[in-house]
Amino acid sequence: MAVKEIATEIGHSIPPEGPHTITVHARGxxxxxxxxxxxxxxxxxxxxxxxRIFPFGHAQTLSIAVHQRLSFPPTHGCQVFTQPDIFSVAQEHAISDHRKEPKLVAGDLIFKVVDIAGVRLFCVGYPMAKTAGIIGVWRNFGTGASTRLSEHLLTQVDTLVEVPFDGDVSLEKIPTATHLPESAAHQAIRERVVGLLNRAPLGPQSEAVAMDDVYLYPTGMAAIYGLHRAIMQVRKGPMVGLGAIFASTYHLFCDFPDGFKHFGACDAPSGVMDKLEAYLQVEAEAGRKVSYIFAEFPSNPILVSPDLKRLRHLAHQYDTIVVIDDTVSSFCNVDVLPVADVIITSLTKSFSGYADVMGGSIILNPSSRHYPVLKKVYQETFHNEYFAGDAEKLLSNSVDYFxxxxxxxxxxxxxxxxxxxxxxxxxxxxxxxxxxxxxxxxxxxxxxxxxxxxxxxxxxxxxxxxxxxxxxxxxxxxxxxxxxxxxxxxxxxxxxxxxxxxxxxxxxxxxxxxxxxxxxxxxxxxxxxxxxxxxx
Structure with a gap:
């Protein structure tokens, strides 16, 4: 019997197609x-x-509606975000030395703030001819409005009012965010995540993860960026990446001003842990502390698994934080709590499984020596940005998770x-x-x-x-x-x-x-x- 060709047209999602699907068929x-x-x-x-790659559907429609009502120049595009620090992020990203042509200059960007039905949005206008120089802001930071949030706001877009803002991107000068209300689904997701973490553990934890140790984000990339912001409040310094790292994560790390050291080869012959130890020793002798070490476990897409036990030993010896992204392996297959201070997961992937909702999580390990200081930062600064409609869909998708x-x-x-x-x-x-x-x-x-x-x-x-x-x-x-x-x-x-x-x-x-x-x-x-x- 002949193999059937895929009937899905180029540019459409894998079936079933809907307004919130997040896949695209790009055959060839x-x-x-x-x-x-x-x-x-x-x-x-x-x-x-x-x-997060290209805002589409309701997210694109919302950006167009805001663009029209704010009278951005016709030469400019507009993207909307839920976090106020996106203004300084966009400014720094656009004019970074890492950017290549067409490169933006400081005056290219336009910043405006609006309220729609009580939800505050931070709007970045940019020259469409230079889109390539700014696109990383929504691809790598992950804080754009989701399609479900956009759909909700479009029903009330006539309530849009512009919030006074003089364009100063200093965080203290930007209007504060309103943040999104939580629903019962948020707490139910946390409960499910904690249950999976505590299921079939490799050994006893000195302290079990509690539901308030799980923090939800609109995307996995937003979770990574959110954690970086939190760590930088208490441990400024270069960070280290081990092994192959998802492209958006890698490019995000390259833009961090405190430095990024990447050890790409993590296979058995690479001797990566000896090289990491030598690097940590040099930094320590120079009086510098590495802020944290990040590793995917296993890595996307070459599926290499770094030696986490040796990593844990080195992190303890040189007093740094270990962050493990377990998106590929997932909660149910591995238990990285004995070695990780923080676990990052893109809930968009296996936890959802149906490619029609995005989400991310940060889990603080209460058994970690770094837990008290990180917990304090999160208690003081974390605000929910995960839309209730997305949380409800993620919860229903994950019912049959394994x-x-x-x-x-x-x-x-x-x-x-x-x-x-x-x-x-x-x-x-x-x-x-x-x-x-x-x-x-x-x-x-x-x-x-x-x-x-x-x-x-x-x-x-x-x-x-x-x-x-x-x-x-x-x-x-x-x-x-x-x-x-x-x-x-x-x-x-x-x-x-x-x-x-x-x-x-x-x-x-x-x-x-x-x-x-x-x-x-x-x-x-x-x-x-x-x-x-x-x-x-």
Missing amino acids: WDTGIALFRGEESVVQKLKSIYP PPQHHSEPVLYPSVSDTAANYAAVMRPPTTDFAPGYGCLLGVDFTTPATARAFYDNLHVHQGPHLAAHRTIAFNYNDCVFGRDLEEAKYHAGYGLRKEQVRIAVGLEEVAELVKVFEEALKFGVAAVKKGDINT
Whole structure:
């Protein structure tokens, strides 16, 4: 029986399509690249996409409505946010030395504040011709208005009033945020997260995580940025990133003014922990403290698992904070509380599982020596920005949460990595209702670009930038997110992020069905190898 082609049109979401879906089908290697370069031929087809990449649907409509009512110049676009510090963030981001052409100057940006139905929005106007220089503000910081919040505000957009503001982006001069009310769903999500954290632990914690140790954010990136702000209030200094890091997170870290040291190679031969120890020693001898060490566990997309026990020892020795992003492995498979001071999770992924709502969380570990000072900062500064409608949807999606475990042996997967023992060290024990595994993400590593393209362009699953949805999604991730900048691409390829890789996020389809689809695509990869075009 022939493999069925995907019927979803380019620019639409994986089924079922709706006003809040966060996926986009971008079939074909070159289509994905065109999407990330913002080429009009693809952008004009977008009916759905991750709102943090390109605001769409209700979020886009709200921005247009605000733009019209505030009389921004016709040459300018407008994006709306829920946090006041986005003004200084946008200013610093736009004129940073990291920006390349078309680069903005300070006078390019317009800042306005509005209230709609009691909700305060912070509006950034920017020259549309220089969008590439400002787009990172909504992609990397994650504090834009969600599609559900936007839908709610659009029903009352006629109540919009402009709040007096003279354009001074100093935080003390910006009108304060109104913040969003919490609902019962917020507390129920916290309760569910705590239950998952305390389920099948590897060992006793001196203090159990409580519901008020879980802080919810509109997106995973907003959670990362929120934590960074909190840590910088008590521990200024450079931060360290271990291993492959999600592209938006990596670019966010590169912009932090206190410095970012990245150790990309974390595989077994890399000796990364010895290198980290040497770096921490040099910093200590110079009288500097590293603010925190961040690691994905395992890393997206090459699924390497750093040695967390050695990391915990070094962090204790040099008095720094360990932050673990467990998005790929997820709460149910690993227990990183014995080693992490803080856990970050994109709840958009496995916790939701249905690709129609975003969310993120920060979990402060009460057993951590750094807990008292971090808890104090959060108690004094944290305000809810997670819309009730999003919380309610996330709660309902997570009712049947336990990510599917597909037992396969791909090239890139935590169980077959040379760092598999590091993953096993924090893997939860099996219980009667669940056997923990390695998450939904895997990678296929080809020898040449031609082979990778032949496989990918004939792989009949949905294709686009998302993971942990109900249907399988493939993506030529590395070439799309890093391929435009040749210097950056070369750097990341040096520790394993090769453009010849294809990332696969396995969904809920029948295993036999997926095997058939992948076998068919591999035939085209084999044919490309036989052609001998190894230099393409």
